[in-house]
Amino acid sequence: MKQRAMIIVNPSSGTEKSVQFKQNVYTILVEQGYIVKLKETSKEGDALNFATKASDDHFDLITIMGGDGTINEVINGIAEKEVRPSLHIIPLGTVNNFAKALELPLKPQQAIELIKNSKKKQVDLGKINDSYFMNLVNIGAIAEATYQVTAEQKSKLGSLAYLIEGLKKFSEKDLFSVTIATEETDVQLNVMLVLVALTDAFGGLKNAISEAEVDDGYLHVFAFKEITNLESIAMLKNLVNGQLKDQPQIEYWKTKNLNIESTPDKVANVDGDEGFSTPLHMSVLEKHLTIISQDN
């Protein structure tokens, strides 16, 4: 029987390049022997619904033309299904954190052509309360900063927009109390930020979280205690060099299960978008997603 592929296109993602590449994707999938269905999103939630349907109808492949927000919806549509389509990612967003973490080609045509070599990689998926994430959860300074970044700033400055807003927030010294419970520890701290990473890319910076690998089966947890303006500059340098945990004001754990409570309650940023309020429970589904990739 012929294999089936669904193309999920978000025409509004990033630089709106999907129009230019849609036909190429379609043609290449047909050439590879797939029966192809093309679906365009028109609003939030569409990509999730299309992906759920693709899984229920036993599609073999979903090609995603969009940014991290669209990928996050697709993984939420397939995460709980027994049989999950492989994912072929054409990064058309502004930040494309997930594609960077997976070392996928960022040029759309190269990403499209990956389907020809049919290499697949199994990667971890994170669960947060009743939802799923593939990149990063954070609460505190950076999360709040991301809610203040406008679409215009994001498309002009990309990842930098978040870092600039995040740094402004750091200088406000907005400390809050958290309880962090992992398999090995149960601590109460005053922090500015808690960051939970599944991959090594942060805000589009590859290798920023050098401890994390996409298939290592762990959540990587960083708690940022009070940091002065001067220290935040050193911290930026450590972030760029992948040495966050060398910063004395940062505590680090790796774990498979995590509970976070905070006072006051804080809304977490999940894969770049506003998510749940604390308390949060997180866990890892090891090698749960299959991604068309450059290597196995």
Ligand SMILES: Nc1ncnc2c1ncn2[C@@H]1O[C@H](COP(=O)(O)OP(=O)(O)OP(=O)(O)O)[C@@H](O)[C@H]1O
């Ligand atoms: N046709 C549409 N018009 C406007 N918004 C849409 C449409 N279809 C989907 N959306 C919304 O657009 C959001 C953002 O898309 P996406 O994350 O793919 O792009 P991006 O923000 O440019 O990329 P990145 O997250 O990598 O920076 C999606 O989460 C979805 O809610």
